[in-house]
Amino acid sequence: MKRIGFQFKIGPERLAEYKEHHKHVWPEMLQALRESGWHNYSLFLRADGLVFGYFETEESLSAAQAKMAATEVNTRWQQFMSPFTDTNARPDETFLELEEYFHLD
């Protein structure tokens, strides 16, 4: 299993609303993530809207993203979340992968 770290940005104006949506992620979106190999997936927020994502997957971020991109529910979710990013982009098109330089089991 590989460990993936990435970041993206949410606009600071509507953070409370953005967070609230993440307490009620659609069950079919959660199922698509599971079936696309997103394991132990967490999202962390800095007060200014910077987001850090962490998950574990068998292959790579790009492979896990490609599997999600093939699902209809992901398109709907990303469109739903686009107004919350700082550029009105689909969040998943702005992911910046980070380099793991240390790990301790």
Added chain:
Amino acid sequence: MKRIGFQFKIGPERLAEYKEHHKHVWPEMLQALRESGWHNYSLFLRADGLVFGYFETEESLSAAQAKMAATEVNTRWQQFMSPFTDTNARPDETFLELEEYFHLD
């Protein structure tokens, strides 16, 4: 087990050297982390020196940090790493905890 996300900053000038040290973290430092409840601990780097840390622990970031602060090896390691931060501070005194707003097992 709680999932912890935090960030700190490394100066961009000596990133290669900083990363190299993390390929050879002292065994007694790794052991202190294990005994202080730092599990599945990863550090991720952005090209400008922003670091994202992730680990799992039974209680909290502050409790896990307090246990490390009580070890002699942590003092030595943090002093060794201080010249690499952007403010010459001990890295562990600059950790900014992030808020987990989403999780999927």
